[in-house]
Amino acid sequence: MTDIKKEIDIKTDRMIVNMGPSHPVTHGTLHIVLELEGETIAASHTNIGYLHRGVEKLGEYRTYQKFIPFTDRLNYTSSINNNVGYTLAVEKLLGIQSPPRAQVLEVIACELGRIADHIVCVGINAVDIGAFTAFLYIFKYRELIYDIFSRMTGARLTTSYTRIGGVSRDLDDETIQLIRKFLREFPSAIDELEALLTKNRIFYDRARGIGEFSLDDAIQYGYTGPCLRAAGLEWDLRKKMPYLGYENYEFEVPTGTRGDVYDRYLVRVEEMRQSVHILEQAIENIPEGPIIIQDSTIALPPKEDVYNTIEGLISHMKLVMEGAKAPAGEIYCATEAANGELGFYIVSDGGNMPYRIRVRPPCFPIFSSFDEQVQGYMVADAVAILGSLNIIAGELDR
Amino acid sequence: MKQTIGLLTKYFGDIIEVQPGLRDETFILLKDASRIRESMELLRDNGFSMLIDLTAVHYPKREQKFELIYNMLAMEPLLRLVVKVPLEGKYPEVESVSSVFKTANWYEREVYDMFGVRFKNHPNLKRILMWEEYEGHPLRKEFPLEGDNLHCYD
Numbered sequence: 305m306t307d308i309k310k311e312i313d314i315k316t317d318r319m320i321v322n323m324g325p326s327h328p329v330t331h332g333t334l335h336i337v338l339e340l341e342g343e344t345i346a347a348s349h350t351n352i353g354y355l356h357r358g359v360e361k362l363g364e365y366r367t368y369q370k371f372i373p374f375t376d377r378l379n380y381t382s383s384i385n386n387n388v389g390y391t392l393a394v395e396k397l398l399g400i401q402s403p404p405r406a407q408v409l410e411v412i413a414c415e416l417g418r419i420a421d422h423i424v425c426v427g428i429n430a431v432d433i434g435a436f437t438a439f440l441y442i443f444k445y446r447e448l449i450y451d452i453f454s455r456m457t458g459a460r461l462t463t464s465y466t467r468i469g470g471v472s473r474d475l476d477d478e479t480i481q482l483i484r485k486f487l488r489e490f491p492s493a494i495d496e497l498e499a500l501l502t503k504n505r506i507f508y509d510r511a512r513g514i515g516e517f518s519l520d521d522a523i524q525y526g527y528t529g530p531c532l533r534a535a536g537l538e539w540d541l542r543k544k545m546p547y548l549g550y551e552n553y554e555f556e557v558p559t560g561t562r563g564d565v566y567d568r569y570l571v572r573v574e575e576m577r578q579s580v581h582i583l584e585q586a587i588e589n590i591p592e593g594p595i596i597i598q599d600s601t602i603a604l605p606p607k608e609d610v611y612n613t614i615e616g617l618i619s620h621m622k623l624v625m626e627g628a629k630a631p632a633g634e635i636y637c638a639t640e641a642a643n644g645e646l647g648f649y650i651v652s653d654g655g656n657m658p659y660r661i662r663v664r665p666p667c668f669p670i671f672s673s674f675d676e677q678v679q680g681y682m683v684a685d686a687v688a689i690l691g692s693l694n695i696i697a698g699e700l701d702r
Numbered sequence: 703m704k705q706t707i708g709l710l711t712k713y714f715g716d717i718i719e720v721q722p723g724l725r726d727e728t729f730i731l732l733k734d735a736s737r738i739r740e741s742m743e744l745l746r747d748n749g750f751s752m753l754i755d756l757t758a759v760h761y762p763k764r765e766q767k768f769e770l771i772y773n774m775l776a777m778e779p780l781l782r783l784v785v786k787v788p789l790e791g792k793y794p795e796v797e798s799v800s801s802v803f804k805t806a807n808w809y810e811r812e813v814y815d816m817f818g819v820r821f822k823n824h825p826n827l828k829r830i831l832m833w834e835e836y837e838g839h840p841l842r843k844e845f846p847l848e849g850d851n852l853h854c855y856d
Contacts, residue, residue, distance in 0.1 A: 353831035360816075361840055365847050396725055523751050523777075526805035537777075544780050633724030636773060636784065638754075649771065651759055660841075664755040664773070672808035701831055 318346055321683065325354050329432045329687045332697025336674075336686070343682050348675045355701040363661035367627025368394050368468060371661065376462040378646075378663060378699040382421035384413045384453065384463045385641040386699075391466040392547060393637035393648035397630050398468070398602060405593045406470040407548045411586050412483070413456065413465055414548070415579040419490070420449045421642030421694075422530075422572045422579075429569065429691035430501060433510045438500040445493050448486050455479045468628060469603040470596025483587055487580055494576055501569070511566035515677050515689035522563060526669035529644025531693060534571045535563030541640040553582045565692040602628045627656035643667055643694055665699035703728060703781055706748060713744060721786075729784045735770075738787055739797045742772065746802055750774040750783060753799070756809035758817045762843045766790050768819055772799075789819065798824040816841035 323329070323336040330336070333354035339347040359378070363371045375386040388410050395401060402410070423446045427439040450460040456479055457463040457472070465471055501507045517527075522535040532539055540557040542550040558574035560567025596603045600619035609616030632654035638647040644666030651660040670693050678686045710718050710730065714737065721729040732741055742753075755773035766788035774783045789796060798821035800807040810821045811830040818839040821827055829836060838845060 353829075353833070356831040358840060361845075361847060399725070521804075524804045526752055526754060526803070539777065631724065634727070634729070634784075635723070635725050636727055636755075636782065645754065647755060647773075649755065649757065649773065660759045662755070662757045662771075668808060668812075669805040672805060676804075 323686070325351075329690060330695075330697075331428060331691075332695065332700070334671075334695065334697055334700070336690075338678075338683065338686065340683065345678050345681055345683065345686060348678050348686070350671065350674055352671070352697075353701050355697040357702065359702040360661055360663060363658055365657065367656050368630065368658065369623075369627055371658075372466065373462065373464050376464055378665065378702065379421070379641065379643060379667075379696045380461060380698045381424045381696060382417035382642045383461060384417040384457070384465050385421070385639070386646065387463060387466040388414050388548070389637070389639040389641060389646045390648055391468055392639055393635065393650055394468050394630070396637045397633070397635045397650055397652060398628065399631075400469055400597060400599070400602065402470045403594050403597060404549075404591045406595045408586055408590050409471050409475055409595065410466065411548050411550070411553070412475070412583060413453075413463075413471075415583045415586070416449050416452060416483075418642045419576050419579050420446050422576050423449075425642075425691070425694040426497070426569060426572050429565070429688065429694075430507070432687045432691045433507060435501060435504065435507055438497055441500065442493060442497045445486070445490055448482075448489075452479060452482050452486065455482065467596055467603060469599065470594070472596075474595050475590070480587060480590075483583065487584055487587070490580055491577065494573060494580075498573060502573075508566065510684075510688055511569060511692075512564060513562070514565045514681060514685045515563075515692060517563040517673070517677060519563065521673070521676075525673040527644070527673070528669075529640070529642070529666050530568055530571045530575065531563070531644065531670055533558065534560035534567035536561055541638060541645060545638070547639060553585050555579075555582050565688050568692040629656050630654070630658075638664070641666060643696065643699075644670065646699075663699070663702055665702065667693075667695050667700045671695050671700060703783070706745070706750070706776075706781070706783065709744065709748060710741065714741065723784075727782065727784055729786055732785055732787045735787050735789055735794070735796050738770075738772075738785075739799055739802060741785065742799045742802045745774055745783070745785075749776040749778070749781070751777055753803040753805055753809075754782075756799075756806055756813065758813045758819055758841075760817060760841065760843050764788075767792070768794055768817060770796065770813070770819070793818050793820060795820040795822055797822050798827075800824055815839070818842065 319340045321338045325333045325335045335351035337349040359374050375390040376383040378386045423442050427442050430438045454460045457465040519535045522532050538557050538559050555578045558571050560571050605616045610620045630652045634651045636649045638645045647664035649662035650658050653659040717734040719731040752775040754775045757771050759769045768789040770787040772785040813819050815829040
């Protein structure tokens with residue numbers, strides 16, 4: 305009897321496999337320790353924090369304007385969405401609104417950012433599963449978006465596009481032509497991507513039914529964004545709690561049914577189409593007017609005033625040296641970033657710097673479910689699930 | 703929202719205080735930290751199905767040095783409610799809500815890591831962003847911005 309028991313013990317011996325901190329599929333630095341029984345995952349332990357830079361601490365020592373570049377480094381694949389989310393929060397704290405033209409420019413920036421983010425997520429998820437061709441086809445368009453960004457903002461990745469009360473630069477005609485060209489070409493690229501992946505037998509087998517997550521679990525874990533929609537709930541802050549005039553645009557919110565890797569892929573692809581649809585409406589209806597509010601205590605005055613009038617010079621200097629003053633109080637402002645709900649909780653004590661600034665990253669709660677989600681799947685499925693959750697270490701660790 | 707506040711005052715009475723927000727937020731101050739788990743359960747079963755965020759703020763000058771912030775979301779219809787829980791002491795301890803909301807597991811670890819607030823009955827209360835041997839809690843106000851010198855190279 306005892307001998308048989310011994311043999312069973314040997315068979316169930318678990319193997320420990322380390323994924324990361326530096327591993328091709330982690331796309332950022334995270335560490336996953338997998339306990340394997342054969343090739344099945346019996347347990348998983350995640351370690352994060354390798355990219356922790358103390359963004360929230362740094363924010364407490366800077367004026368509201370000077371925090372904007374830090375938001376670039378949160379979700380670096382769609383940094384422009386973070387810029388918009390942060391400035392909306394500060395605008396809410398100050399009780400102001402950016403002018404209509406700036407709002408439309410921000411919508412254009414946000415949707416381009418969303419497309420770029422989804423391209424990265426879908427493309428890289430496909431690469432991890434083994435479909436390299438689809439990645440090469442779609443990634444060209446991310447490059448085109450970054451070309452547009454570099455014309456719009458002056459930088460490809462670290463955009464820092466928005467300012468409190470507006471945006472930093474106006475959109476010129478050539479950039480508008482670039483965006484129009486992109487909108488003409490991109491839908492056929494999505495078709496190409498879908499032709500390569502959606503009904504691809506290998507991709508389907510690797511993605512369907514993998515990482516299935518029920519809606520109840522998703523809500524328990526605080527899922528937002530594409531991952532929640534893939535689980536079957538039509539939840540999009542752009543529809544439910546419109547900001548930046550999203551209520552004026554016509555678009556649909558795609559949902560999935562099973563919440564697996566395949567549904568997440570389908571939701572993201574459909575969202576790219578919807579973003580194109582929003583962009584088509586936005587680009588044709590850019591109102592005339594200023595791009596930043598005309599209040600020299602919040603936004604920098606125009607350069608002509610700074611160089612030619614003493615008032616302009618003084619208000620420029622005061623704003624740079626002291627920053628904008630915010631009323632005392634606490635606010636929470638959430639936007640629909642590419643990954644889900646990106647929120648900023650700001651506690652102000654009435655000074656020119658936040659008393660406490662909290663970034664609510666969409667990845668953090670989503671990734672906390674990873675350990676539970678991969679249990680019982682194969683090692684290769686863990687790779688697929690990780691890719692479909694779109695974990696960006698920059699915003700995970702802050 | 704009125705319904706929820708009515709429900710909370712019915713169950714908790716005096717220890718609930720509604721605070722007006724600066725903009726459109728509703729803040730609820732829960733003065734007794736030992737009943738946080740109960741109130742979260744009540745809120746979860748009455749529409750506020752998601753815990754969007756859980757964080758803390760350090761007020762070294764106040765008598766109650768820490769304030770936990772539970773950011774709740776109701777989905778149908780969309781409502782947001784912020785429950786604030788003031789805590790006393792240098793290293794306060796409070797009941798974990800990770801059995802009510804699974805997402806609280808990591809959030810509580812983060813609050814423990816950054817502020818040194820401990821959570822009772824937490825399944826895995828370890829540091830999450832800093833490494834495990836680290837001493838100190840970076841988001842406390844007395845922690846210097848440039849970091850302590852314990853972990854610097856000469």
